[in-house]
Amino acid sequence: MSYKIPTFRHPNLPKNDLGYTTKDYEGAVSTLCAGCGHDSISNAIIEACFEMSIPPHRVAKLSGIGCSSKTPTYFLGNSHGFNSVHGRMPSVATGANMANRELLYIGVSGDGDTASIGMGQFVHAVRRNVNMVYICENNGVYGLTKGQDSATTDIGSKSKKGEPNALEPIDLCSIALQLGATFVANSFSGDKDQLVPIIQAAIAHRGFAFINIISPCVTFNNAPGSTKAYDYIRQHMASTNTVDYVPPAEEITAEFDEGTDEKVTMHDGSIINLHKLETKHDIHSRTSALSLMQEYKAEDKVVTGILFMDENSQEIHETMNTTQRPLRDLGTEELCPGAANLEKINDLHR
């Protein structure tokens, strides 16, 4: 079941440039467990889209199967959503993107979806640089099937059942970097201040924007000994940067420190203002991002922030040289070569 949110809101809710309030970006009431990290992510998506004044109906939300994949019901109720099959969101999103290059595609997935059953599809969506935001709500556990270890569970991490995981985890950010992802960020569902602007930067990015978000599972993987628990992440999280998102044609009002800040102008004219906490890291260098992650891991720390971006990359439609118009809008006149050409083709086969 999904429940509708009561329609009453404070009459003076702030409005964005389109005249919408946050209410216009909400979805149905979540049916996830109270305290689930995923709900915080849904709220961060709502806030990011509201602040960026994205028309809700110009967003397509796509997901696979699992707790994370249920969440598109809980945000952007005026957007079309597609809860597809387990691990196959990337292909559905790729196809949807082929049909209409003008919409904003937000794919939501989990660690079961992305790191196990749909690993192949994830990998190839990255390679193709499909223009979309790909969020992996990573809790290191299979929630809907009640608590099995996932492929991102760290070695030694204990789930509710108390058994330490014995297998090597898959680090999705490293894999995305190695595959040539053009935007890679790591974040934590509990850190909204960092997460919202990262989502905004990912939306502004032209190409495949991957955000791995550690999102604790309060029911099955929040026990002491779990490396995806709230307490553990709070104690071990280390930001490489924090981010301000500045919309196109808006003045930068945030403080800017020449020594530690860096401005990145995005394709749509918006600006990502990075406050570097780790000054030696170059976010335009994959090598730098990969070694930073290795270093932090060795110190038992979880590095968050935007790890890498290439704001000038070519997304798949540019590579393919597809027409600027959405393919789905083309009609018989544009698509059908007609009877005269068919007769010529007949002739070539006589």
Next chain:
Amino acid sequence: MKRDIIINKFVIKFANVNGTGSASANKLFSRAVFRMGVPISPKNIFPSNIQGLPTWYEVRINENGFLGRRGGIDVMVGMNPQSMERDITEVEKGGYFIYDSTRPINPDFKRDDIDFIGIPLTEKCREMYEDPRQRQLFRNVMYVGVMAALFDMEMEVFKQLINDQFKGKEKLVAPNIQALETGYDMAAKLPNCPIAYRIERRDNVGNKILMDGNEACGLGAVYGGATVSAWYPITPSTSVIDNYSRYCRMFRTDKETGEKNFAIVQAEDELAAIGMVIGASWNGARAFTATSGPGLSLMNEFLGLAYFAEIPAVLIDVQRSGPSTGMPTRTQQSDVLSAAYASHGDTKHICLYPSTPKECFEYTAMAFDLAERFQTPVMVMSDLDLGMNDNMSEPFEWDDAKRYDRGKVFNEEDLENMNEKFGRYLDIDGDGIPYRTYPGTHPTKGAFFTRGTSKDEYAIYTENGEKYIENMERIQKKWKTASTVVPKPVIRKTDKPCTVGVIHYGTSEASTLEALHHLNSLHGISLDSMGIQAFPFSDEVGQFIEEHEYVFVVEQNRDAQMRTLLINEYDFDPECLVPLLHYDGSPITARFIRHIIRDWILQTTTSPRRRSRFY
């Protein structure tokens, strides 16, 4: 050997080595026959291999226009020492074996009841060409020249074809013609040239064309308005996409900017391929994939989603021999059941069964209209025989007044004027088909959540059993509606009342019709026939079976899959449907069908009174 001259009615088979360039030489031969106005049906019989293994090209020449495989070889062109022993045994009594006599034939292989004609082709090539690759390629053209002389064909036709073939590469014309003439001259000097089999000009081809089914499907997708294609390479379907791509580059690319009105994605596997098709169709584009049995197996989960969430999808299944990897370069009609009922749960899918390139073209184009009209997957069930062999076909036709049927879609204006709440799965018109909306249409109306889980009319998740059944019943109603719209069977009745019928579909058609013709002319047996064109079955299919006491179901698989489908969908006594099965991977022959039907009628109808019904 004293012989009768046989004109325009024989079967020739070329035995070659894979990867030696023989395919284009063989094609040159068959096109020359075709251009002389004589109907042909060539069949590639090739291994799952790139280079080195035996491959054959069998051409049936028949001026009466029988295009199925006949069975039996009259003239064998044995260019492959590896397969020579077997090739010699395959020649019918009184036939010919043409070979390269540079090396003598093993005397153990010799037969007295056929003629051997040796021509030292390799020796000649060694004399004429330095480059080993040229020696190999021109030897192929040379044996075509040999055939031209032996069958007493018009050299001008060959020369014209070579000119056509190398348009833009004129430098290649002269050497090819030289090789052709060399072969011709070598054969013409032989005392028994021309041989007893001849090819004479006729006017029996009319305006027909020669094309393979995969090209026809690819072209059909272009004409049908497909803009998104996602696929994973698999024999024998790959050339569907190659041809779609080729025709899109020709007709859908802006001459100045190079911008494309199409998108082709080579997916990482078949799961992704169908996922992309479903994503694109959900978002309002016409999208399709092409695959074969193993790919269809992988697509099952997604096909169930498309069925249940009601998303259009077009799939071209070029069937090959299964199960598993089976015989990947041999034909079969063995995906009938796995396509019709693909996926878990109660599912069924619209299937179309083309038997000619023209039907490949028309059904592929039609598949997009059907998929969008019924918001469901549609599969075009071709096979390797149809897809990868040149087939003589009626020319393709298109009505320029035709507009695509995009099905029931609410646009922005519809939604703006709508006062009631939009319900994605509401059966407003009573035909079971609901209205959909594309993402991004209207700021506040028409959005819904597509899901593979059960839902109510408003696309809201529900596990309510009644709602679930209502929804499943509505989809079933849609299916009934579809049965009135899909192509009707082609029924051919004899002029006298007849209690036995024959059902065929897809590539079993040509051989079945020829068998029926000969059952009549040779044995006096006349039977009604029906070519099934689509699933769901329209009422006419059931009526035809009811009208006959026994009905043969001719198909190219072991388990009589179409028969099973018929029994499953109707209440017939299974006894009345007699399986007639051929599944060794080669196309079914008219002879095979004729013998089985003849023997069945002779053996199973022991009472003279009963037997009399068939004559």
